[in-house]
Amino acid sequence: MDSAALKELAGLLTPDQPAVLQQALPTLPQLLASISEPDLYECPTLTVNLAKLLPTQFGGLVLPSIAQLSIHDTQVPRLVDLGLVAMLRDGILANPAVREVMSAILCNLTRISDDACEKFFQFKQYPDAAKASRLYLLKYLAMAEDKAQPGPNIRHLLVNLSRLEAVRLILASEACMPRIMAMLEMKKTEEFAAQLVKNIAFSGKEGGVRAALMRTVPSMMLFLVTPGEFDEDDRKSMPFDVRIAIDSTRTGNHPVSAEALQTTAVEALAGLCHTREGRDVLRGCGIYPLLRELDKATSDEALKAAIETLVNWFMPKEEGDPDAVPVPEPKPGRRAPAVEEIDEDDL
Template sequence: MTSSSAEVDQEFLEFLSSSARYDLKFLAIKHCAGLSKDVPGRQFIVSKQVYVDRIMELACDNVTNVVRESITCLINIAGDGIGVERILASRESEQFLDMVLSSVVLKGCILADALAMLLSNISREAEGSRRLIKLLLQDDPPATFDQLIQVMCLVEYNANADLNFLAPFLANLSQVETARKHFLDKEKCVIQRLLPFTSHASEIRRQAISTILKNCCFEYGYHDWLLGSSVDILPCLLLPLAGPEEFDEDDTEKLPVELQYLEPNKSREPVAIVRANLVEALTQLCTTAEGRKNLRGRNTYIIIREYHKWEAETTIHPMIMNLIDILIGDEPSAEVGSNLKEISVPGHLQEQFNKAKQAELDQITMSSPASDTVNHPV
């Protein structure tokens, strides 16, 4: 950097500060927010840790317009991995994240939607999720896990914000085992509160909740509880995949009550990634012999059979066929074992399977208009 550019840089940093005059710091942060809308601008901002530090400083300013532009800028740079790294690397990151968490659950907060979006972007990678979970579980947390769940579930909690993006934030947290254990706490009825959102009007919420349910279904030690009367997760996973098809009386009576005699105009979940998440959740519930017995006994197969005929997204077909094969296939032999998770698969075959499965999910995500695996720019 030349002496001239160094002087410009220093002058810019003087403006990009809470101690600067209001008009100057507002123009500086508004300029940064504009830069953050495209890749070269974001690359410039994250090129120096000090720029991100100053933007985070202004996000805690006492002037609402300055805070709003700062949060907008941070949402956009957090859409890139290096941006999240810069935010987490800041010496002020813990204080900053404390502020974001405490403010997002503040009733009436006018920037709650933007803060929820920022949390969603920061938590996309496991490291961001782990840092935020650590703050939520500390002795004197800025907000608690239970508060976030409560605020997300109370749709009209904040008159100034719909808080839809709290759902993908929570979904991102569910990639970490510690968070899954909170969702699966048998005393707090968290999962039970989330189930109605599988049919919510918000696509963002439906996708996020389907992700949480899918991730929680990987905890096969909880399957009996999830499928039992305390939760009864099966109808909520199947209903979005069910259509208006009529079945004979014997088949209908075997279905969960919620899926019997559906309206002739019943439509299926319109978002591909949500459908894929639900299929994956059902597949995970087939891990144990008891899970497979439950799904078979409640006639899951006929719903999935008709859904398979309807599904136009070909990348989901292998996932559906895998589920169908499990539902109608023979039980593993006693030598192999009844728990599909504990069946030994050669390493090279497991690696090939994992790569193929990830490619399928990536393709589905690309065709979906809202995914909690991509950033949410503003």
């Protein structure tokens, strides 16, 4: 479809054209997938009209098309400016049938837009924004923890939101941290929880945050276990669960974690090293032998670089200089993929 035809079609996508919408919207996502990003950008009417349809009776039909647009970085500012963040945020809680596609869109908006992350916590209906923020984060964490959730987009969304300092402080609270620790122990959610811990670790040097994160150290160390060579001196200071995991790994009863998860765990532990207390805790847990054997076992460059950064914190020359070793910035989650057409029976 050329740009002129696209603009003509975009002009017809209005609530007063129900027959056109019923015919065009089901096939529009596939059409949009075939159009180049520059051509889509040159047709702002398309984005505007699709966004205007979201709060109407055609909202369910239009969601896959908006999801397709949200894949393109150039569309994100437009979608954010059109007020989609608040609509999607509340819609995810209100309508489980379209939760996955809504969370995919919101995931893509917050992945590259700090403005979208900020707007997620702007509430016109609640005078106490701080209280509302905690409430919404708890509800979203509950969805992320739910094993029945069909996909990972809610989890990626929370990782995106955790780039905000205020969000990280809430996640480190007694209300949220037990949920995160529980998710570290579940296969389906362990990578997501490790990413959250990593981002929370960048929350300045607040004592409460550090104390909360120290409780995650044994779980994070489990991700670093390999069937390496550990003598008795290496093992004696390790947490009991880690020692058991080392033995189980050798017999095949404890799988070695994926390198991407290991990298996230190492980076999270590095985030705890900005204080002497954090370094002392890790040193006392016997972290160095685990890192030594992990480095021997991997050829992954990202993992090796993360290990080197963490080990550098324990070099004597670093002891008096808590800012000597740089730690990567908090990272967003992955982009959500395109969403297939929604079954109208679910709407």
